[in-house]
Amino acid sequence: MNASSFIPPMVRGVSASRLYLPTIKPAPISVFEYLCMQFSHITQQEWQQRFNDAQIYSETGEILTLHSPYIAHTQIFYYRFLEHEPHVPFKHHILFENDDLLVVDKPHFLTMSPTGQYVQETLLVRLKNETGNELLTPIHRLDRETAGVVMFSKQAESRSLYQQLFAERKVQKTYFAIAPFCAELKFPLEMKVRMEKGNPFYTMKIVDGEPNSQTQIELTEHNDAWAIYKLDPHTGKQHQLRLHLSSLGIPIKNDPFYPSLNHKDKDDFSAPLQLLAKHLVFTDPVTKQKMHFSSRHELTL
Template sequence: MNLKSDFVPPMINGVSASKVYLPTLQSHVGSIFDYLCQEFPHISQNEWIQRFNDQLIYNQQGHILTIHSPYTPNSHVFYYRFLAHETHVPFEHQILFENNDFIAVDKPHFLTMSPTGQYVQETLLVRLKKQTNNEFLTPIHRLDRETAGIVLFSKNPETRGLYQQLFAERQVQKTYHAIAPFNSHIPFPQHIELRMEKGEPFYIMQTCDGEPNSSTDISILEHNQYWAKYELKPLTGKQHQLRVHLNSLGLAIKNDSFYPSIQHKKEDDFTSPLQLLAKTIEFQDPVNQQIYHLFSKQELTL
């Protein structure tokens, strides 16, 4: 039985519903609750029970489900993700520019882009959805939680792919600023090319032998006896690329907790932001053909 419906779950407090397909199973599953617990073992039974009790799980006709609702193959259910406790990030974003198709946002340090792990409400995407009441907002590209600066969000599903294609085809010029040690023995400008792969633990990157798959142009904007402000222009978009490339010169970015070595910090420690800023972004708009050159209002200082 394939139950069709035009039900569109509403956005609740900036959070859009997640959609799960219920397939035909070889083994018997009595309830939707049993299936969700089985399919998502990393989510506790108590958390699923709470979501059902809070009436945050719907079938595709828009009816609220309970923990006793029977499993219905070849249908969909929708659920909302909320966390009982989140660490508040005490910094605000700023919308720099918007048109009918995208928003350019100045992201603060420490704010995660999208719901993941221990963050849902305390993410830039959910904050923006609540602010704009636009449930179709989607990041066109991403910045690390630790990195501040300019980032683009799609407003319109119909044109989203055009902007994503710009990034995929490297038609976007991005400039970053970073504070790192000054070494008078290292000449600049530098063109860095390295092969980067997933490291150990999984959330860091490492350099290895082989054909380079990452490249960055690096120059010095200003310096004193100990520190320099570097301008970095990535020509590729590997995870942690700028952090790894500067570190490869022995110039780890100030307050970097991953490179050259991992330093675990408490989630509520906001005292030492990574000194890396996505300063500018430039591209030709694929919809109106206008050239945009957008700047973060934030500054890094020596």
């Protein structure tokens, strides 16, 4: 077996991560020592357990031990697991499935893919555990705080065809949001602004310059305090809808980022962001059929 042909097995819905071992002086004695140095936020006891559970592989498929030597310019495989992970008490629903696609209704508070403090409690790992399909890959993404329709590719052969749909803006996405009612604003209106990374790094900001984000906004219903807005984004910038509405003076209800940061405890699920990816419409590049998917979730005043 050569290095390029070995693929570690999926474990508890988690695919192995690949790590290149660079030249270091003085060189670590063992792979174990290097991992403890490289990932200081993970305890030595956790790494010891992963080695004891035979979850660290060489690039040729050899199961590494605590004493396996560090060999520069090789690769190893390891798995991302967390000793303590907040449980997200909301369920996803599979809306549609064929040979190429899995379309899912994502709940609020569920992160798309492993990151930070979430691995098992992510939509991708839940789906891999549920389906046994290690090839599942998100074709597009929703924020952790956003609920609604999201698509996954089931196989590598057709994946690029669906990714191209989004790259070429051939997917019609419709969102709904609850935000303050403002009688001074006249709808429908179109937001076209330039967005760049903000501070902190996980936020976005509006800056001067050529617009790179565009959203059509309509008012659908309102009372004296709140309104439901229909949002048709023509671009797909991170936090685009949240920042566009906030910049109009009507930030989405329960938004912890815009217009100002208001971090909540990781196990506080009391006030979901009132943003819903309601509809997804496109022509399937494989079957040539018109596809229309809608979330079961509803936003109500």
